[in-house]
Structures are given as C-alpha cells and as structure tokens.
Amino acid sequence: MGQKVHPNAFRLGIYKPWQAHWYADKDYTAMLLEDMKMRRLILNRLRNAGISKVETERSANQATVVIWTAKPGIVIGKGGASVDQLRDDLEKMTGKKVRVTIQEIKHPELDAMLVAQNVAAQLERRIAFRRAVKQSVLRTMRAGAKGVKIMVSGRLGGAEMSRREWDRDGRVPLHTLKANIDFGQTEARTTFGRIGVSVWVYLGDFDLTSREETFDEIPARQLLEEPRPLAATPTNGQAAEAAATLAAAVAAAAAPAAEMPAALAPAALAPEPAPETAPKPKRATKATTTKAAKPEADAKAAEAKTVEPKPAKATARKTSGKAEVAEAAAPSAEVEAKPKAEAKPKAEAKPKAEAKPKTPVKAPAKKPSASKVKKSDGGDAGKDKA
DSSP states (O other): OOOOOOHHHHTBTTTBOOSEEOOOSSSHHHHHHHHHHHHHHHHHHTTTSOEEEEEEEEOSSEEEEEEEESOHHHHHOGGGHHHHHHHHHHHHHHSSEEEEEEEEOSOGGGOHHHHHHHHHHHHHTTOOHHHHHHHHHHHHHHTTOSEEEEEEEESGGGOSSOEEEEEEEEOOOTTOTTEEEEEEEEEEEETTEEEEEEEEEEEEEOOSTTOOOSSOOOOHHHHHHSOOOOOOOTTOHHHHHHHHHHHHHHHHHHSOTTTSOTTTOOGGGSOOOOOOSOHHHHHHHHHHHHHHHHHHHHHHHHHHHHHTHHHHHHHHHSOSSHHHHHHHHHHHHHHHHSOHHHHHHHHHHSOTTTOOOOOOOOOOOOOOOHHHHHHHHHHHHHHHHO
C-alpha cells in the first residue's frame, strides 16, 4: 500500500533514455559522485532559472554538461559571465575540462518539473494551496496536455496535522508503458515546514515509428535479395563448416539459376516436378464406378439366390435310381438354358428395400406307409361288415 513506481524509472531504457550518457567499469563510483556534485551545484546556484534537468556526457578527459532551462538568459548572464563562472567552478570540482551547453524549453507549462517548481514558489509566498494547484492544472491543460495530476502533502495551510491533497484533470495512465508521462517532484520550504509537490503530466503516447532501432536486425527476405558474406567463427571446426555452408546457401539463393553450376546447386533449388492429375477427378471416377457396379452385383446376387437353390430342391424330391438321376440332370440343363433376361426382371421387380426374407421350403408330406394303409382298410372293412 502506498508504494509507487517512479514514472521515469518505469520507462527507463524502453522509451526514455538515461540522464547520464557514459559508461565506466572501474571508476564508476567516483564518476557517479562527480555527477551528483555537479547537479547539486548547478541546481543550488541557478535555483530561480527554471532548470528542468541536467544531462552529463563523458569522454577521455572531458565532461559535457547539458542544462535544460526555461530561462536561458538567467543562466547565461550578461555577456556570458554566469556561464563562464559556472564552468570554472565545475572544472575545479572535477579536475577535468568541462563544456557547458544550454538548451531552452519552449513550453514550460508542459514540463512537470517546472510546474512543480511554480507551485512550490507560490506556496512559499503563502498563497492558498488549492488555488495554486487549480491554476496550475488549468494552465497545463490549456497548453495542450492530455492529462495532469498535482499532489501536495505536508502541513497545508499551517495545520498541525500534515495531510495530502491532490487535483487532476484529463487522464493519467500510469501503468501504460507507451504513455509519455513526465514526472517532477520538488519541495516548498515554508516557515511551518516543508511541503512536497509532485506533478504528473500526460503528453500522449510515444511515436513508435520514429524510434531508433536498438538492434541491427535484417529480415530474412532482405538477406535473400541482398546477400552479404557471413564470417565463419574459428571457435570450432563444426561451427566454421556450418557457417560456410549457410553463407553458400544464401549466396546460391540470390544468384540466378543459369549462372549457378550444377555441383553447387542445392537440393532445395531443384525444379519441382509437375503435379500429377488432380486427386479429385480420381475420387469422382471411383465413386461413379462403384455406384455403377453396385446394380450389377445386386443382380448377380439375386440370380444366385433364385437359381442355385432350385436344382438342390428338385434333386431332393427325387428318389434313387438311374431314371431319377436323368430326371435330376434335366431340370439343371433347363435352368442353364434359360436366358438371363428372365432372372433380371425378378431382381428389378423386388428391390433390396422391399425384399422379404425367404420363407423356408416345407418338406413334402410323407405318404402313409403300407402297414398303416392296410390297417385303415381293415378297419373300414370291419365297419362296413358290421
């Protein structure tokens, strides 16, 4: 609760740069302390000059200080006397040659640090804090900001208990990284204590199209169109061979096929074989042939069902003997002699859907045996006699 992230630190290295443009390995601590002393000296001496930020750059034996101010005339002084005196003091402090550059801020109402300094100056002159905050918010919004928030905290109005008051206009998206939010913080030194002033100014989103590319990346298409030699790393034999083959492949992809020798032509660049007949017509022909073949198969099955059982049933009814064998052979010959035209109408007349299951053929009724006939005759004769 109450732990806030600094807006500039939140976007540092992503959208906003550092205020110190130098790098050091060994003497980092000494150089950092030098920067802090230089900033403290400049801000204390030019307290009323409207300084927003101080940037530092370092070379071998020289340091460059860039001062961003809304009142460059106060910083320069008459004939540049103030700048010369400031340069001499900085050189004595650091023991190096110092170069001072002044940059003017054209819109001070949109700079958060300058707005905070303006509110603090009004509080030191014992102006009501609510009036100072509201006037600063209106002035910043009229200058073209999309949102502003000003917060003051301390013994407001000389009260014994410190409290916090704030005012806001527009929108201030603090958790959106692409939002360009300028943050400034300062203190008002009053007779009844210090009052802190914090200002957030939302200036819109960062322009991503004008950002400098941090990585030297080249897309693969550009590599193919404009090949460049790839240096093989001599760390390992396999790595060197892999880099050499990659460079050869890239160069071969860019070179025309006519100029490329057959030995160096990669397999990936070989002409693709012409596509065979489309699979769709094949599937269609298969479907049509299967559909056309189905009725013939059904007709043959129907013929087999209707023709084959008949000879067996005919032979089952005949008794044993040479004459019976001749009679059994005769129906089969007659069945074979019948044309297929007679069997087809039967199969067509009864489609599969309406075909009923075949009823089992009942065996012929057995003739009564001779003994039974005699018994029955004797009984009838006895009845007649009686």
